[in-house]
Amino acid sequence: MKQFSATLLVIVLGTPAVAQLSVMDSLSSSFVADLLEGQNLTINNLVVNCPASAMGYFSGTSEVPISQGLVLTNGAADAIAGPVFNFASGGAMGPGDLDLNAELGGGYPTYDACVLEFDCVPIGDTLLFNFAFGSEEYPEFVNSSFNDIFAIYLSGPGYQPQQNVASLPDGTPVAINNVNAGLNAQYFVDNEGQGGQFVAYDGFTTNLTAFAVVVPGEAYHFKTAIADAGDGVLDSGVMLEAFSFRSMGGLSTALNNANGQPAPRARVRDGQLELTFFDRLQGANAVILDAMGRVVRGFRIAGSSMNVEIGSLAAGGFTLRVESPEGPVVRRFAKD
Numbered sequence: 001m002k003q004f005s006a007t008l009l010v011i012v013l014g015t016p017a018v019a020q021l022s023v024m025d026s027l028s029s030s031f032v033a034d035l036l037e038g039q040n041l042t043i044n045n046l047v048v049n050c051p052a053s054a055m056g057y058f059s060g061t062s063e064v065p066i067s068q069g070l071v072l073t074n075g076a077a078d079a080i081a082g083p084v085f086n087f088a089s090g091g092a093m094g095p096g097d098l099d100l101n102a103e104l105g106g107g108y109p110t111y112d113a114c115v116l117e118f119d120c121v122p123i124g125d126t127l128l129f130n131f132a133f134g135s136e137e138y139p140e141f142v143n144s145s146f147n148d149i150f151a152i153y154l155s156g157p158g159y160q161p162q163q164n165v166a167s168l169p170d171g172t173p174v175a176i177n178n179v180n181a182g183l184n185a186q187y188f189v190d191n192e193g194q195g196g197q198f199v200a201y202d203g204f205t206t207n208l209t210a211f212a213v214v215v216p217g218e219a220y221h222f223k224t225a226i227a228d229a230g231d232g233v234l235d236s237g238v239m240l241e242a243f244s245f246r247s248m249g250g251l252s253t254a255l256n257n258a259n260g261q262p263a264p265r266a267r268v269r270d271g272q273l274e275l276t277f278f279d280r281l282q283g284a285n286a287v288i289l290d291a292m293g294r295v296v297r298g299f300r301i302a303g304s305s306m307n308v309e310i311g312s313l314a315a316g317g318f319t320l321r322v323e324s325p326e327g328p329v330v331r332r333f334a335k336d
Contacts, residue, residue, distance in 0.1 A: 020060050020061075020062060020081070020198045021058050021059070021060040021062045021064070021080065021081040021198055021199065022058065022059055022060050022081065023056045023057070023058045023071070023077050023078040023080065023081050024056055024057045024058075025052055025053050025054075025055060025056040025057075025076075025077045025078060026052040026053070027052075027055060027056065027057055027070075029046045029047070029048065031057070032046060032048065032055075032070060032116070033046045033118065035057060035069070035070055035242050035243070036069075036070060036240060036242065036243070036244075036245045037243065037245060038243045038244055038245050038246035039246040039247065039248075040122065040123035040124050040246060040247040040248070041120045041121060041122050041123060041127075041245070041246065041247045042120060042121065043118045043119070043120055043245070044118065044119045044120065045117075045118055045119045046116070046117070046118040047116075047117045047118070048114075048115070048116050048117075049113075049114075049115040049116075049117075050072070050113065050114030050115060051094070051114075053076050053077060053078070054072065054073050054074070054075065054076065054077060054112075054114045055070065055071065055072050055073070055077055055114060055116070056070070056071050056073075056077030056078060057069075057070060057071075058070075058071050058077070058080065058081070058239070060198070061198075062196075062197075062198035062199050063189065063191055063194070063196045063197070063198055063199045063204075064080075064132060064134070064198075064199050064204060064239060065132055065189070065206055065207040066130065066132055066207055066239050066241045066242075068241070068242040069239050069240050069241045069242040069244075070116075070239070070240045070242070071237045071238070071239045071240075072114045072116055072150075072224060072225075072226050072237060072238050072240070073114060073226065073235050073236065073237035073238075074111070074112040074113065074114060074148065074226055074227050074228045074235060074236055074237075075089060075112065075235030075236075075237075076235065077237070079200055079235055080134070080199060080200055080201060080235075080237055081198070081199070081200065082198070082199075082200045083196065083197050083198070083200065084191050084192050084195065084196035084197070084199065084200060084201075084202060086200040087136070087200075089136060089234050089235055094111060094112045094113070095111070095112075095113060096109055096110030096111050096112070096113050096227050096228075097110055097113035097115060097225045097227050099151065099153060099162075099223070099225060100113065100149050100150075100151060100225055100226075100227045100229075103149060103151055103164065103173070104147065104149060104229060108147070108229050109229075110149065110227035110228060110229050111227060111228040111229075112227060112228045113225055113226070113227040114225070114226050114227070115223060115224070115225040116223070116224045116225075117221065117222065117223045117224075118221075118222055119219060119220065119221050119222075120219075120220055120222065120245075120247075121217060121218065121219050121220070122214050122216060122217075122218075122220065122247035123216055123217070123247050124214075124216060124247040124248040125213060125214060125215070125216055125248075126211065126212065126213060126214065126247065126248045126293075127154070127165075127210075127211070127212040127214050127220070127245075127246070127247055128209055128210065128211055128212075128244070128245075128246050128247075128248060128291060129152065129165075129209065129210040129222075129240065129241075129244060129245045129246075130207055130208070130209050130210075130240070130241035130244035130291075131152070131166065131207075131208055131209075131210060131238055131239060131240050131241065132204055132205050132206065132207050132208065132238070132239045132241075133150060133166075133174050133175075133179070133204060133205045133208075133236070133237070133238050133239075134191075134199070134201035134203065134204030134205070134236065134237055134238075134239065135148050135176055135201055135202070135203060135204070135234070135235070135236035135237070136200070136201055136202055136234040136235050136236065137176050137202075137234050137236060138176065138180060138190075138191075138192065138201070138202040138203030138204075139180065139181060139190070139192065139202065139203060142176055142177060142180045142181075142182070143177055144177075147175055147176050147177045147229045148175070148176055148226070148227070148228055148229050148234070148236035149175050149176075149226070149227060149229050150166065150174070150175075150224070150225060150226035150227070150236070150238045151164040151166055151173070151223075151224070151225055152164065152165050152166035152210050152222065152223070152224045153165075153222070153223040153224075153225070154212050154220060154221070154222055155220065155221045155223075156214070156215075156218060156219060156220035156221060157214070157215045157218045157220075158213065158214065158215065159212070159220070162221075162223070163212075165210045165211065165212045166208075166210050166224075166238075167210070168184060168187060168208065168334075169317060169332050169333060169334040172184065174205060174208065176236070179205050180203065181193075181203075186206075186334075186336045187205050187206050187208065187334075188203060188204075188205060188206070189203060189204050189205070189206060190202075190203055191203050191204060201235070201236075201237065204239075206315070206336075207241065207316070208317070209291050209316070209317045211317070211332065214247070216247075222245075224238065224240065226238050248293040266320055266331050266333045267333075268310065268333055268334070268335055268336075270311075271309065271310060271311025272307040272308065272309060272310065272311070273288070273307065273308040273309075273310045273320070273333065274305070274307050275305060275306055275307070275308065275320070276304065276305045281301050281322055281324050281329065282301055282302075282303070282304070283300065283301060283302075284300070284301050284322050284323055284324050285298070285299075285300055285301075285322075285323045286298070286299055286300070286301055286320060286321065286322045286323070287299075287320075287321050288308070288310070288318055288319070288320055288321075289318065289319045289321060290313075290314075290316065290317075290318055291316055291317050291318070296313055296318070297310070297313075301322065310335055313335055314335075315335055315336050316334070316335060317332065317333075317334050318332070318333055318334070318335060319331070319332055319333075320332075320333065
């Protein structure tokens with residue numbers, strides 16, 4: 001379990017710069033493990049397979065929705081820092097990754113892969129990991145073959161073969177062609193359009209959360225990988241939030257309970273969570289939990305449909321949990 005603290009990190013590296021990013025590469029494996037490791041788990045057997053300059057520790061306030069963490073790139077890690085008119089393109093047509101090739105359907109080769117792998121044993125029934133993806137490929141190469149790609153693969157009990165858990169709340173994998181100004185725009189930041197001063201990438205996602213339902217006490221393997229697709233130029237990077245890899249109890253994010261009971265339908269609109277319930281859930285107690293597993297709303301189901309005010313909640317991913325007689329029924333949703 002993590003003994004390293006954010007306070008110690010500041011002592012080691014210095015106080016993060018205000019309103020700008022600082023980046024340090026050539027990191028040790030122990031530093032990376034301490035940086036990522038959060039609550040209720042321990043990171044073991046960490047291996048990095050990419051040039052030392054492609055991975056870095058970043059900190060500081062900027063347009064990126066994460067102020068401290070680890071960045072993996074298919075170019076140079078320090079290229080993310082700087083105004084948006086900087087040109088981040090540091091690839092060398094190095095080796096790609098077979099799993100990412102398969103993720104693309106085999107149509108285009110990958111290059112300049114940066115891969116981080118480690119093992120963990122969760123205490124709770126859910127694993128969570130906060131991340132954001134950015135790229136210099138935005139917006140010119142949206143819907144092209146230059147679809148730089150990354151994935152967070154999870155393998156272990158319930159994940160054989162491995163599954164990509166880096167996705168939007170509806171399960172869509174995060175990639176340039178899947179998240180941009182025209183598609184899933186609520187998760188996209190147009191850094192070029194807003195004249196970004198501190199991040200070189202022309203676009204990036206909001207802070208997203210990878211969710212996975214796991215078996216407490218069992219061993220799991222994570223592989224985070226990013227690569228150029230189609231060619232070896234124009235950088236992309238995935239930013240993993242410091243200390244955000246964590247395990248929570250009682251926060252299962254499955255869409256059905258053990259008896260196959262369907263989850264309620266949920267839609268966010270105009271500051272309201274619009275819910276439609278099935279008959280056997282009438283009268284049940286329900287709660288809304290944030291990404292850390294904290295209860296932020298509680299209510300009783302009083303009809304087949306109802307609205308719950310969520311306008312005052314911060315943006316992010318949430319879980320609706322209904323305590324039915326047949327067991328908990330849950331539904332994930334996101335608020336912008």
